[in-house]
Amino acid sequence: MPGLSRRQFLTRSAALAAATGLSSTLLGSRLASAAPTGDIPTTLLQTIRQGSITSGRYRTLATGPGEPYVPRLDILRAAPNPARTSTRRSLLYVGHLSDLHVIDSQSPARIEPMIEQDHAAWGSAFHPQDPLSVHATAAMVRAFSDARYSPLTGAPMSAAIVTGDSADMHSNLELRWYIDLMDGLSVDPASAGATFQGVQAWAEATWAYRPTDPSGGAFGEYGFPTLPDLLSQAIARPVESIGLPAPWYAVYGNHDTLLLGTFGLTPQMHSLAVGGRKSYSLVGTAGSALGGYAASGGAFTQVVDALGLALGRRGFKSVTANPARALFPQRDFMAEHFRTQPAPGPVGHGFTQHNLDSGETWWKTDLSPHVRMFGLDTCNQVAGPDGAVPGVQFRWLQGELEKAQAERTLVLIASHHNSLTLENRAQRPGDTETLHGADEFVAMLQRYPVVVGWLNGHTHINQILAHGSGTSGFWEITTASCIDFPQQQQVVEIVDNRDGTLSLFTTVLDHASPAVPGDSGSATDLASRSRELAANDWAETPMMRRGSPLDRNTELLLRAPFDLSTIPDSALETQHMTERARLLAYETARGL
Incomplete structure (x- = not known):
């Protein structure tokens, strides 16, 4: 052509x-x-692996060889044409970010001491690397900037999608930080002033990783290092972000919907967030956080009952109050995306004035003349981290897919939850809206061959699943997170092989920081330190979150849903x- x-x-x-x-x-x-290719920094060139043990069970990280693309034929069920490597053309190249979990670790609304009760169950309440989340996120934005041209074809990045869990504890300050980092503005992590005020600086919080002196608790026993300057370095200066290189879009995650992604917001939690007292003990956290849940018999209340704790005000320290930490109402997550830079845009980042006026939290946009994206809100509004697809969105999407099929437009779906976590049907008394689970949702998508990919997150694991086989199907692509190891994200490229098939290439990105951190206190070194601390999560299996080679750098083949030669080369x-x-x-x- x-x-x-x-x-x-x-x-x-x-x-x-x-x-x-x-x-x-x-x-x-x-x-x-010609656009640059070849030496673009991705895991095609270099990977980051476990290194040697330095103390106890604590391991450093080291670099390893890159990983080539692995072809997957689960859907195609046929040998691919070897000639495709010389005939293919790029239809779309996009970035995919998820589960950034930008954290204000000094906020009084954080419920970190819950890990004192059960680290495995409440691990998301506290991470040793919490004060470094803005540094890791800025380094990840830099990685997308570095990969703004496809390492495969040289195609320019058309867009990026953030699939939820951006503000970790529902804080307006965290929400603002995340948007500013995506936009290329600097973020000041010193939310309480020049001195770090939080559990990691307090000797009483022996259950936490206290980098000045980790002895006397589980993190010290594991072998976590003594880093006396870490907390001061974390808040010493604003963190600069280069900004995403392409227009970016966003959907809700459960952490953007509920407190810790699980519980509704109460007046007590709203007050605590902007107040001047922060808990360092399970007793204090239970007393402050549970007041508003007492009548509901919810999970927090059950914890208190099980431990025989009395509601009280013990276990608190005075901290600097900050009104910017206010917990945002659900609508304000959308509204804040309209306070953004004109470039890379777009204003609203997928959300429109119609969303603000109607309260609808889902959207559609054309990423190119030939590829349309639908952004869904799969989050449960009542309780629980997992989600479902509300009937109103299900019906809307079905109608939109009918149009896309008739228009011969390729479709990407974006949501926070994946097919393994779409079974939460919790509802308030009197609610009659149907909540669709994964089986119904996947079956509906399979009826429309123009659906080629579903991008999501939530589980913090690199994972790719095939849905369908032979003549039709689509690929579900789940990316890891920026808070847990391996702190990776991905780029995805849709390629026309010009032989009746197309391929989705997934390429994993490490954030732009060295495998071994230095002690300079630079944002880059602190991002590197964040990844190393995350790799030593002794209550989890961090290496498992990398996924298998079939979940990282892949070529995902499937039949073209229509004659792709109808898309001219000139277009x-x-x-x-x-x-x-x-x-x-x-x-x-x-x-x-």
Whole structure:
């Protein structure tokens, strides 16, 4: 198929130069040259593995060889055409982030002491690396910037999607930090002033990892290192972010919906979040957090009953109050996405004025003229970390997929929950809305061959599942998180093989920091330290979260749902020119 003529190329270049404010000469020369490939930093080139034991059971990390793409034929069920490697063309290249868990570790609303009762059950309440979440997230944004051109085809990144759990403890400050990091603004982690005020700095919290002196508790026994400057370094200076290189979109996660992703918000928790007292003990946390749950007989109350704890005010320290820590109402998660930078955009990041006016929390957008994305809200509004698909969204999506099928438009689905965690049907008394589970949802998607991929998170594990086989099906792609090891995310590329098949290439990204942290206190070293601490989660099996080689760098093949030759080369060339011009404007603005 013919591409753009020289006249069309020059006309398009001039229009893009005018739209971006770039020099037409510079833009024209860049658009005429080949995009970079090959040495783009991804796990194709280098991986990060467990290193040697330094103390007790504590391990450092080390670099390892890269991992090539592994073809998966679970759906195609046929030998792929070897010639596809020389004929393929890129239809879309996107970034996929999930479970960032940006944390204000000094917030009084955190319920970290719950791990004193059961570390395995309440591990998400506290991580040794909590004060370093903004540093790890900024380093991950840098990794997406570094991978703004596909390592496979050189195609420019068209968009990025964040599939939930962005603000860890429902704090407006965390929400603001996450949006600013995506947008390329600096974030000041010193939410309580120049001195760190939190359990990791307090000798009384022996159940926590206290880097100044970890002795006397389980983390010390495990062999966690003494790092006397870590907490001061974590809040010493604002963390700079380079910003995502392409327009980005967002959906709700359970942590963006409920407290700790599990419990409803009470007046007591709202008050605690902006107050000046923070708990360091299970007794204090139970007393402060449970007051509003006492009438419900919920999980917190059960903990108190089981331990025979009396509600009280013991186990608290005074801290600096910060009104920016207020817990946000559900609608404000959407509204805050409208307070954003004009670039990379878009304003609302998938959410529209209709969402604000109607309260609907799901959306659609065309990522390119040929690929449409649907962003769903699978979170349960009542209780519990897992989710389901409400009937109103199910019916809406079904109608939209009918249209996409008729229009021959490829479809990506984005949600927080995956097919292993869509069975939470908790409802308030009197609610009549049907909540659809995974079997019904997957079966519905399989009826529309234009659905080629479902991007999600929630489980903090790299995992790829095949749905369907032979003539139709789609791939479910779950990425790991930025808080738990391996602190990885991914890029996904849809490729037309020009032989009646298409491939989804998944490429895993480590955040842009060295395997072995230094002691400089730089944001990069602190991000590296975060990954090392996460790799030593003794209550979990951190290496398992990497997934198998079949869940990381893969080529996921399937039959094309329609004749892809109906997408002209000239249309793709025009699309890629627009995306490359946007990246050049990004590079120019950031001095890259």
